[in-house]
Amino acid sequence: QKEVEQDPGPLSVPEGAIVSLNCTYSNSAFQYFMWYRQYSRKGPELLMYTYSSGNKEDGRFTAQVDKSSKYISLFIRDSQPSDSATYLCAMWAYSGAGSYQLTFGKGTKLSVIP
């Protein structure tokens, strides 16, 4: 079983739809949970990060963490064509000797159709 599982999609939705993206994980040592957005031929850029279980909202984006179920979600409200990108979940843990591991999911490719 991989440490982080993410459905690669692709996911195609009409403009204005609510998008739900999810990841599960197996490593209880993960402390921070992040969502990155990656446009084609660009590096990942941080969208949101959370530490504790619960919800965190930033504009049209809501990140949700359920540590008991080892499950995280990203919701995008009123999706726009500019949201079309690959969304990567990432999880961070201290791995010892000054090393900090950021483990990524495979990414979900999202297309928002006008």
Add this chain to the structure above:
Amino acid sequence: EAGVAQSPRYKIIEKRQSVAFWCNPISGHATLYWYQQILGQGPKLLIQFQNNGVVDDSQLPKDRFSAERLKGVDSTLKIQPAKLEDSAVYLCASSLVAGLSYGYTFGSGTRLTVV
């Protein structure tokens, strides 16, 4: 603030050849990372530097990959000899401090194709 600079953007080489990638992190960022992203996969950490010292290179294939950050600023990643399975995007990232989980800034990457 200037971002993480990487060059070249694209590289095509034949198997068994050597190749080098360059990264210049954000000014003042002590921690530098090299990631490998194979098509359809998430980035995988290859090596982490703190200033000019290696903190974690446990996933670096040391028989063919090497990396250095001599003056604690820019870094090079080398592959010698390259294999077909090395075809990927090589991403460099930097952060101000090692423990800042949300502080990674990525470059646009170098896309390597090995034929």
